[in-house]
Amino acid sequence: MSTPPPPMPQTAAPDWQAAPGAAYPAPGSTHSGYHSPIPVVRTHLGHAIASEWTKIKSVRSTMWTLGVFVLLVVGIGLLTGLVVSGSDPDAGGESPLSLGFFGLLLGGMCVITLGVLTTASEYGTGMIRTTMVACPSRGRVLAAKAVVFFLLAFVVTLVCATLIGFLHVALLEGHNAKEPSGEEWLKGTVGISLYLALLGTLSLAVGSIIRHSAGAITIMIGAVLAPLVIALFMFSSSLQDVQQALFEYSIPNQMSIFYANSLSESGPSGWDPLWIMLVATAAALGGAFALLEKRDV
Amino acid sequence: MIELEGLTKRYGEKVAVDRLTFTVRPGIVTGFLGPNGAGKSTTMRMILGLDRPTAGDVRIDGTHYDRLKDPLTYIGALLEAKGVHPGRSAYHHLLCLAQSNKIPRRRVHEVLDTVGLTAVARKKAKGFSLGMGQRLGIAAALLGDPRILMFDEPVNGLDPEGIHWIRTLMKSLAAQGRTVFVSSHLMSEMALTADHLVVIGQGRLLADTSMAEFIEHNSRSYVRVRSPQRERLLDVLHQAGITAVENGNGSLEVDGSKAEYIGELAARNQLVLHELSSQQASLEEAFMRLTAESVEYHAHSGAPEPRQQWGDDWRRG
Numbered sequence: 357m358s359t360p361p362p363p364m365p366q367t368a369a370p371d372w373q374a375a376p377g378a379a380y381p382a383p384g385s386t387h388s389g390y391h392s393p394i395p396v397v398r399t400h401l402g403h404a405i406a407s408e409w410t411k412i413k414s415v416r417s418t419m420w421t422l423g424v425f426v427l428l429v430v431g432i433g434l435l436t437g438l439v440v441s442g443s444d445p446d447a448g449g450e451s452p453l454s455l456g457f458f459g460l461l462l463g464g465m466c467v468i469t470l471g472v473l474t475t476a477s478e479y480g481t482g483m484i485r486t487t488m489v490a491c492p493s494r495g496r497v498l499a500a501k502a503v504v505f506f507l508l509a510f511v512v513t514l515v516c517a518t519l520i521g522f523l524h525v526a527l528l529e530g531h532n533a534k535e536p537s538g539e540e541w542l543k544g545t546v547g548i549s550l551y552l553a554l555l556g557t558l559s560l561a562v563g564s565i566i567r568h569s570a571g572a573i574t575i576m577i578g579a580v581l582a583p584l585v586i587a588l589f590m591f592s593s594s595l596q597d598v599q600q601a602l603f604e605y606s607i608p609n610q611m612s613i614f615y616a617n618s619l620s621e622s623g624p625s626g627w628d629p630l631w632i633m634l635v636a637t638a639a640a641l642g643g644a645f646a647l648l649e650k651r652d653v
Numbered sequence: 654m655i656e657l658e659g660l661t662k663r664y665g666e667k668v669a670v671d672r673l674t675f676t677v678r679p680g681i682v683t684g685f686l687g688p689n690g691a692g693k694s695t696t697m698r699m700i701l702g703l704d705r706p707t708a709g710d711v712r713i714d715g716t717h718y719d720r721l722k723d724p725l726t727y728i729g730a731l732l733e734a735k736g737v738h739p740g741r742s743a744y745h746h747l748l749c750l751a752q753s754n755k756i757p758r759r760r761v762h763e764v765l766d767t768v769g770l771t772a773v774a775r776k777k778a779k780g781f782s783l784g785m786g787q788r789l790g791i792a793a794a795l796l797g798d799p800r801i802l803m804f805d806e807p808v809n810g811l812d813p814e815g816i817h818w819i820r821t822l823m824k825s826l827a828a829q830g831r832t833v834f835v836s837s838h839l840m841s842e843m844a845l846t847a848d849h850l851v852v853i854g855q856g857r858l859l860a861d862t863s864m865a866e867f868i869e870h871n872s873r874s875y876v877r878v879r880s881p882q883r884e885r886l887l888d889v890l891h892q893a894g895i896t897a898v899e900n901g902n903g904s905l906e907v908d909g910s911k912a913e914y915i916g917e918l919a920a921r922n923q924l925v926l927h928e929l930s931s932q933q934a935s936l937e938e939a940f941m942r943l944t945a946e947s948v949e950y951h952a953h954s955g956a957p958e959p960r961q962q963w964g965d966d967w968r969r970g
Contacts, residue, residue, distance in 0.1 A: 389654075389679045390831040392798035397755040398722040407753035414745035415738060477738065485703055486736035486793065489728075490753045492702045492719035652704040 404491055404500035412504055417473055422512055425466035429513075432459035433520035437527040447533040452524040453544035454615035456517060460548060461608055463516070465577060467509050467552050471559030472572040474505045475644075479567040485653055494648045498564060502641060505560055510553035517545045540616070547630060548614045554633040555580075555607070561640035565647055580607045605632070654679055654832060655700055655801065659709035662695050662856075669695045671856040672709065677834045679800070682827045684847030684864070685836040688944050692856035693836040694733050697805050701730055713801065725754040725797030731790040733805040739779030743770050743789050746778060747796060756797055764792040783810030791819070801832040808842060820846045840940035844868070854944040871939035876912045879904040879928035880919070889922045890915070904928065 397403075412418050436455045440447065475498070478484035491497050521544055525536065536544065559576045566572040587602035603609055604623030612618060613629050624632065655677040662670040670692040677683045687693050698704040700711050702718035713721065713728060721727050737746055747761045765771045768788040773781070778789065787810050794802055804823070808816045823846055827833040837843050843850060843864075850867050852860035860867070878897070880886045886905065890897045895915070897905040907915060912931045919926050 390800040390829050392726055392800065394726055394756060394760065394798045396723045396726055399724075399754055403753050403755050407749045410745060410749040410752055411738075411741070414742065414749070415740040417740060481738045482736040483738045484736075485698075485732055486750065487753075488703055489701050489730055489732075490725050490750045492721065492724055652698070 399491070401496055401500060401503075404493075404496050405503055407491070408497075408500045408504040412474060412508065417477070418470060421466045421470040421473070422508075425463045425470075425512065426516055428466065429456070429459040429463040429516040430520055432462060434523060437520075437524045441527040441531060445531060447528055447531045449532060449534050451536050451540055451544075451615065452528040452533045453521050453536050453540060454612075454617050455524045455528075456520045456544065456548075457612055457615050457617070459520065460513070460517065460552065461611060463513075464552055464555060464580065464607075464611070467513070467556040468559040468576045468580070469573055470509070471505055471556035472563035472569055472576060474501050474560050474563065476563035476567055476569040476572050480569055488653045494653075495645055498641070498645060498648055501564075502557055502560055506553050506557050509556040510549050513549035513552045514545060517548055521545055543614045543616075543627070547627065548611065551611060551614065551630055551633055554630070554637045558633070558637040558640050561637065561644040564644040565640070584608055654714055655711065655834060656713075656715075657696070657700075657709070657711045660696065660699060660706050660711050661708040662692070662699060662704060663707040669856050670699070670706075673853065673856070673858055674709075675851050675858060675861045677801075677832055677851075678849070679832040680827060680830050681848035682823050682833045682835060682846050683849045683851060684843035685834060685851050685853070686840060686843055686940065687836075687838065687853040687859075689838055691838075691853050691944070693838075693853065694805055695856075696853075697730070697732065697803055697834075697836060700803065701728070701732075723754060723797070725750065725756060725799060727797070727799055728801045728803065729794030729797055729799040730803040731787070731794045731805060731807055733809075735778075735786045735790055737778040737786065737789060740777055742775050742777055743781075743792075744774040746789065747792060750793055751796055754797055760796060760798070764795045767795060768792040784812055784815055787811055788815070791822075799831070801834070802826055803834045803836075805836045806838070807835060808837070808839075816842075840937045841935075844936050852940070852943060859943055867939075868936065871934060871936055873908070873934040873939075874910045875932050875934070876907045876910065876915055877904050877928060877930050877932050878907065878915060878919075878926060880924055880926050882924050885922070886919065886924055886926075889918060889924065893918055906932075 433456050436458055437452075440455060478487060487497055488494060521536075521541070525533075559572065562576055563569065563572040566575065583602040584606040587599045587606065590596075590599040590602070600620065600622075603619045609619050610624060610629035610632065613624060613626075618625065657673050657675055660670055660673040661668070673692075673696060685693055685696070695704060699706050700713070700718065711718075718724065718728070741749075743765065744761060747764065748758065750756075751758060751761050762771070762774075765774050768791050770785065770788055770792060773785065778786065781789065787807065791804070791807065794804065802823075804819075807819050807823075811819060823833050823835060827848070835843075835846065847864050850860060850862055850864050851858070877900070878886065883903070883905070887897060890905075890907070895907055895911070897907050900906050910931055912929055916926070916929050919929075
């Protein structure tokens with residue numbers, strides 16, 4: 357832009373009570389329309405991402421949910437590690453990484469909460485209107501939120517999972533625990549982190565669809581826990597197949613597959629849970645995009 | 654310049670905005686007036702692309718809002734709902750808006766200064782009073798130094814000093830050649846700031862006129878007469894060729910400023926007068942009459958009315 361450095365007039369009037377008319381250039385000079393000294397920029401996704409990053413880090417609820425997440429993952433992981441190493445001299449050739457599961461399962465609730473809040477809280481406060489006025493491309497807003505949240509959730513989970521993994525390996529040294537292979541390390545750190553970040557992004561999409569924080573959080577926590585709980589009480593033999601499917605595809609079981617611990621021998625294995633979650637998240641985001649375009653803000 | 658063409662918004666059966674067509678021009682303050690629920694906020698949301706019109710079109714300098722590449726440097730808007738996350742500080746609220754439009758960071762400090770919130774910039778918005786929230790909204794509107802400004806009920810919650818400040822601000826913004834579009838349900842407020850007036854009621858356009866013209870038509874003067882001998886007074890006035898309109902509370906109203914003449918007439922006929930006073934109809938009354946008739950008309954007829962000619966129906970008083 358070749359525009360000269362803008363002479364910002366407002367700086368001359370530090371006190372709002374001073375009539376702003378005096379602070380601006382002499383009125384009446386132009387009636388053909390005002391031209392701002394601020395350079396005009398074509399905005400793109402990058403700007404929206406910068407904006408969403410500022411938003412997510414400038415509210416305390418982010419710090420709280422992530423703080424509790426770290427506390428749960430590291431705290432529970434540490435406790436489990438100490439208990440197992442203190443009481444059980446023989447780990448039976450199990451991978452020590454699998455002890456991280458409990459903390460991450462509970463931590464998942466924080467990821468869900470933060471994901472929902474990223475979108476739904478803007479509807480509760482009316483901030484969404486301000487956001488959409490600043491960025492009328494609604495799809496771009498949702499995309500920016502999803503990118504920022506996904507990366508944040510992934511990085512935080514990865515750091516915690518890796519830390520707790522090393523801790524468990526160190527604690528169980530000499531307890532006849534299995535030395536985790538490269539792939540086991542990959543699944544227990546990057547894999548589970550991708551999975552949790554996707555679960556959070558799914559919640560973000562649900563938050564955008566439901567537009568109500570408490571409602572969306574309830575739905576997501578229900579989706580995580582209900583299948584497993586329902587399956588536990590399916591005693592009728594005619595429902596055995598349904599029970600089996602509910603067990604196998606419940607989110608806690610899918611998470612434990614990253615540690616090669618499954619409730620059953622059949623069902624998803626290896627990296628399958630990640631692909632399942634990827635498809636579910638993509639579908640939810642697609643729905644959220646379509647509704648966002650269709651509805652009034 | 655904002656151009657509305659047959660803009661309509663329907664919520665199920667209810668028509669919130671009904672075929673609005675008018676233009677908001679640069680360089681002046683355009684007041685957007687209507688009683689509560691007239692459709693002002695809905696219209697403003699449609700201008701900003703937040704609500705999709707059921708029919709019709711609205712363009713900003715020939716472009717739809719969602720096609721603007723640099724929306725905040727084009728339009729700044731203060732919407733009725735504050736639209737601020739209560740847990741975020743004023744500074745971060747403005748910063749995230751600035752970033753989404755690549756507006757330089759120093760501009761955040763400048764607008765905070767302009768609205769007088771520098772001292773509380775790092776405080777959370779939830780602790781703000783109504784007036785402070787309103788100022789934060791105005792800061793957000795000014796952030797991009799836009800050529801069009803829209804304010805939805807900007808003086809709500811402001812103290813007298815703040816009201817004076819926002820009036821001066823709007824006038825100076827318009828004087829710089831910007832388009833300023835302000836909604837209000839208070840005629841008296843508009844009379845002090847607006848150069849042009851758009852009045853709606855029940856979502857329909859009732860008037861699109863300059864403020865000067867509105868005042869000229871509405872500063873109707875009349876004489877109020879009260880007498881215990883009302884019937885005789887009416888006769889006397891009638892014989893003198895003066896039309897008197899009965900007011901609800903037992904007094905008579907005579908158009909024009911003929912107080913002396915009526916007094917002399919009464920004396921000549923030995924009539925007792927309890928009151929004889931020159932009156933000036935307020936703009937607020939004129940506005941109420943204008944909008945009340947639209948409501949009344951609406952209640953009696955289901956058929957769409959032909960567009961009323963400005964000033965046709967309310968001058969009878």
